[in-house]
Amino acid sequence: MSANGGTKAIVAALLANVGIAVTKFVAFLLTGSSSMLAESIHSVADSGNQGLLLLGGRRAKRTATPEHPFGYGRERYIYAFIVSIVLFSVGGLFALYEAYHKWSHPEAIHSWQWVPVTVLVVAIALEGFSFRTAIKESNHIRGNQSWAHFVRRAKAPELPVVLLEDLGALVGLVFALFGVGMTLATGNGRWDALGTAMIGVLLVTIAFILAAETKSLLLGEGAEPKDVAAIEQAVTAGPEVERIIHMKTLYLGPEELMVAAKIAVPPCETAEDLARGINAVEARIRAAVPLARVIYLEPDIWSSAAAQAGTGAAAHTQPADAGGGPGVTPRQAGS
Template structure:
């Protein structure tokens, strides 16, 4: 992900949500509309979430320590997960509670009838600009992926979070406008409560999606298939190694991929030649996949016989005291 692009989208959303929250609160104080209160809390939660994302991005830049030798890149995932919790509790559950309260104690909008409509229409316009910025920044890295696949596969959580929040905000504003509009037309406050309930259900659904996707990142995701293919090609493009015996990858943070592989090497005259070959392959891997910043390559002797028994390397099947290369013949035998 472009870190600058993610930050730009977050800041745009933060400014929009802060301004929207203020105007919504003023509208609620004038009209006592539950939809306006739910939307006010929603905007406050969104603004707080953008603050959390900025904080997570800042803390993730801390240098590695002996206690955390791979750095703090995953802090961005942790703060994105916290965002889903805030959206679920502060946004969604509060809106559902307010809808229940309003349904049980029905009140129409008796004064300042035009205020909520003007505020909601203005908020929709501001959210459109914020959403447009998030879409523009996402398109720079989305490629040919569908939007659903982009949200599910993105290793950097900020842009998917902002996209879903902005989408939820826009749809929620439409729900609020529906509830307020029907209340003004019919004089029945239960329309306002219904709009509030729709906002609550929407926010809970978005929070659950964010939590599921962020949980996967927290557990640890490997490289995408095209990245694995690029790494394999980088290894095969030179004479240093015969093949990859097995390989594992893991994203330590949104922009830091770890590659650990056992590789089959041909016979070489010295450890210096072997080290030089490993360095050359590492350079090709980093050129092919720039996020592959932590690379561990373990040289071994590959054997077809060992591969048949599931070991892959001669060293794993050679008996005590046997020389790995002689236990099962030369590599490829």
């Protein structure tokens, strides 16, 4: 659902931004307004960004190879990170440069004065349509999360990127309308420069937010606490496992979660019994968390040495329980 919804939101944003970029640039050529130039470059950058997101989604679907045995799901994160860099450099820094230039050499808008206002009003309507589409598609997977939490914790990067881009575009258009309107009202071109500077600061801020979130995804994020709890419950729900010694989770892509755990198992008569028990545990994990598609379970006999071996710095830990130790999840009584 997230992939399809993300693609629909990207396409809507791409179509809107291409049309807006053309009209803004024509308005700049007619009026010389720096706010219109900054906004046209912003729309061009956004159009390129949506193209990058579509390309990343396409490349992420490639099948795994011996060189990349876990597939290419994280490629979507790479292209989202590139988007943040483009938004910062092409959008934000250019707008700040243009604002400095226009502040040093302010120019009033003497001709075609109705054009920038008309273009900006139409652009706000088009961006509003794109933003509405992104909100609608995000609501399918957001659930009861706040918008801030959704942007910070979403594993599929496309929807948060489009949401922030569209929000930035709408606010930027309001800033541009403010700058152009005040310039027309006062005849002072520095209002236009001020609106351009506000657009630049806004785009740089959004770029930093996107870069921080996509950097976290690139480094590798584990499952949400509720999913971790569901996996633990699934592992210890049957007689095949006495306790979880330690466990790690990692998103290989937006729709693929890896689970690796060392589990304490009771004595088994044969290797066939052990394998059958592990298969049953894997089936319960996939039923509880369908995104858990890559599962590695290492059977062991519970001991203090086993609890410490191979945990690493990123081990999933739990508070100490009665009869266990740090990093140990005992099997529930009666299960």
